[in-house]
Amino acid sequence: MAARSYGQYCGVTRAVELVGERWALLIIRDLLVGPRRYTDLKQGLPRIPTNILSTRLKELQEGGVVRRVPLARCGLVYELTPYGRALEPLMLELGRWGFQTMGEPAEGDIVTADSLTMALRTAFRADRAVGTCLDIELHVGDVALRARVRDGILSVAQLAPPAPPVGGALPGGEAEAVIVAGPGIRRLIGGEITAGEAIAQDIAAVVRGAEEALERFAILFRIERIAVP
Amino acid sequence: MAARSYGQYCGVTRAVELVGERWALLIIRDLLVGPRRYTDLKQGLPRIPTNILSTRLKELQEGGVVRRVPLARCGLVYELTPYGRALEPLMLELGRWGFQTMGEPAEGDIVTADSLTMALRTAFRADRAVGTCLDIELHVGDVALRARVRDGILSVAQLAPPAPPVGGALPGGEAEAVIVAGPGIRRLIGGEITAGEAIAQDIAAVVRGAEEALERFAILFRIERIAVP
DNA sequence: CCGGATCCGAATCGATACTG
DNA sequence: CAGTATCGATTCGGATCCGG
Numbered sequence: 048m049a050a051r052s053y054g055q056y057c058g059v060t061r062a063v064e065l066v067g068e069r070w071a072l073l074i075i076r077d078l079l080v081g082p083r084r085y086t087d088l089k090q091g092l093p094r095i096p097t098n099i100l101s102t103r104l105k106e107l108q109e110g111g112v113v114r115r116v117p118l119a120r121c122g123l124v125y126e127l128t129p130y131g132r133a134l135e136p137l138m139l140e141l142g143r144w145g146f147q148t149m150g151e152p153a154e155g156d157i158v159t160a161d162s163l164t165m166a167l168r169t170a171f172r173a174d175r176a177v178g179t180c181l182d183i184e185l186h187v188g189d190v191a192l193r194a195r196v197r198d199g200i201l202s203v204a205q206l207a208p209p210a211p212p213v214g215g216a217l218p219g220g221e222a223e224a225v226i227v228a229g230p231g232i233r234r235l236i237g238g239e240i241t242a243g244e245a246i247a248q249d250i251a252a253v254v255r256g257a258e259e260a261l262e263r264f265a266i267l268f269r270i271e272r273i274a275v276p
Numbered sequence: 277m278a279a280r281s282y283g284q285y286c287g288v289t290r291a292v293e294l295v296g297e298r299w300a301l302l303i304i305r306d307l308l309v310g311p312r313r314y315t316d317l318k319q320g321l322p323r324i325p326t327n328i329l330s331t332r333l334k335e336l337q338e339g340g341v342v343r344r345v346p347l348a349r350c351g352l353v354y355e356l357t358p359y360g361r362a363l364e365p366l367m368l369e370l371g372r373w374g375f376q377t378m379g380e381p382a383e384g385d386i387v388t389a390d391s392l393t394m395a396l397r398t399a400f401r402a403d404r405a406v407g408t409c410l411d412i413e414l415h416v417g418d419v420a421l422r423a424r425v426r427d428g429i430l431s432v433a434q435l436a437p438p439a440p441p442v443g444g445a446l447p448g449g450e451a452e453a454v455i456v457a458g459p460g461i462r463r464l465i466g467g468e469i470t471a472g473e474a475i476a477q478d479i480a481a482v483v484r485g486a487e488e489a490l491e492r493f494a495i496l497f498r499i500e501r502i503a504v505p
Numbered sequence: 506c507c508g509g510a511t512c513c514g515a516a517t518c519g520a521t522a523c524t525g
Numbered sequence: 526c527a528g529t530a531t532c533g534a535t536t537c538g539g540a541t542c543c544g545g
Binding site: 280298323324325326327328331 | 516517518519520521
C-alpha cells in the first residue's frame with residue numbers, strides 16, 4: 048500500500064512518491080477543478096480501473112494530498128487539502144509543457160469537462176486580460192463550458208455534462224457568444240493559426256454572437272511554443 | 277514500448293505520458309544537472325533496475341525529451357533536449373512541494389550529488405541574492421559540492437563523488453568556508469531552526485572559515501512552508 | 506444510482522546474471 | 526562501459542459483484 052520508495056532523501060523524490068503513481072496526477076487535475084464524488088472521478092477518467100481509483104484515493108489521503116468529506120447536500124466527496132491545492136501552479140506548468148507536443152488526438156481520445164477546464168486555465172494569459180473581457184460558451188464534443196474573463200480573472204463553469212453538484216456557480220445571463228470547436232482548437236491556442244483561419248478551416252465556429260469574440264479568445268488563451276527540437 | 281495511453285486529449289495527460297512513468301522524472305532530475313553517461317545515471321539512482329533505466333532512456337528519446345550524444349572526450353552521454361530542459365522550472369516546483377513533507381530519512385535513504393545539487397537549486401532564493409555573496413563547500417554524507425552565489429547567480433559544482441567528465445567547471449581558489457552537515461540540514465533550509473541552532477545541535481558544522489557563512493547560507497537557501505494540513 | 510470490493514489474466518517492475 | 530536476457534514478484538486493467 049505504501050508507495051514503493053526510491054531510496055533517496057530528496058524533495059523531488061518525495062513528491063514523486065506522493066503523486067507520481069499512475070493516474071494520480073490526473074485525479075489531482077480533476078480535483079483542482081472542484082471537489083468530486085467517486086463516480087464523478089470515474090466518469091471523468093473513463094479508462095481508470097475502479098480498483099486503481101480506489102487505491103489512489105487512499106494513498107493520496109494517506110499522503111495528505113486529498114481528503115474525504117461527507118457533505119450534507121450530495122453525499123461523499125473527495126477534495127484537495129491545502130497541500131494538494133499547492134500543486135496547482137505545477138499542474139498548469141505541466142499542462143503547458145505537454146501541450147507543446149500534443150499532435151492530433153489518437154483514436155478514442157476524449158475531451159472531458161475537467162480536462163478542458165484545466166486546459167483553459169493552463170492557457171489563460173492573465174497578463175493580457177487587464178483591459179480585455181470575454182464571456183463565452185465553449186463547446187467541444189459533448190463538453191460545454193461557460194468561460195468568463197473579467198477584471199483579469201478567469202472563471203469557468205461546466206454546463207455539460209451536467210456539472211457535479213459541487214461545481215462552481217453558474218453566472219446569470221447569457222454568454223456574449225457561443226463557440227463550437229473541435230480538437231483543432233489546439234492550433235488556435237498554440238498560435239499556429241489565427242481566429243479567422245480557424246473559422247475558415249472549420250476548426251471553430253461562432254454559432255451565436257460576433258466572430259470577433261473568437262479573436263479575443265485567441266488573445267486571452269494562448270500557449271507559446273518554447274522549443275521543440 | 278509506447279507509453280500506455282490514458283485516452284484523453286489534454287496537455288497534462290500528454291505530459292504524464294511522456295515523463296510520468298516510474299523513475300522517469302528522477303532521470304530527468306539528474307540530467308538537469310548536466311549530461312550523464314549510462315553508468316553515471318545508474319550510480320546516481322542506485323535502486324533503479326538496469327533494464328528500466330534502459331527502457332526509460334529509449335522512451336524519453338522517442339518522446340523528444342532526451343538525446344543520446346556520442347562525445348569525443350568521454351564516450352556516450354545522455355542529455356536533455358531543449359524541450360526536456362524546459363522541465364526545469366517544473367522540477368524546481370516539484371522539489372519545493374515535496375520538500376514540505378520530507379520528514380526524517382527512511383533507513384537506507386541516500387543523498388546523491390545530483391539530488392543535492394537540485395535541492396540547492398530548488399531552495400535558492402534569487403530574490404535575496406542581490407547583495408549577498410557566498411562561496412562554500414558543502415559536505416553531506418559522501419557528497420561534496422562547491423556552491424557559489426555571485427551577482428545573484430547560483431552555480432554548483434560536484435567535488436565528490438568524482439564528478440562525471442561533463443560536469444560544470446570547478447571554480448579556482450578556495451571556498452570561504454567548509455560546511456559539513458547531515459540530513460537535518462533540511463530543518464535549516466525549511467526555516468525550522470536558525471544557523472546558530474543548527475550548529476548547537478550538531479546538525480551542521482563549519483569546519484573551516486567563519487560560522488557566519490552558515491547564516492548567509494540559511495538566507496540564500498530557504499524553502500517557505502506553504503500549508504501542511 | 507452510489508461507493509466501492511473482489512477476482513483474474515496481462516503487462517510491468519525489480520533483481521540478478523550475462524555479453525560485446 | 527553500455528547495455529541485453531531472464532524470471533519471479535507486483536501492479537495494472539477489465540469485468541464482475543455487492544451492500545446501501
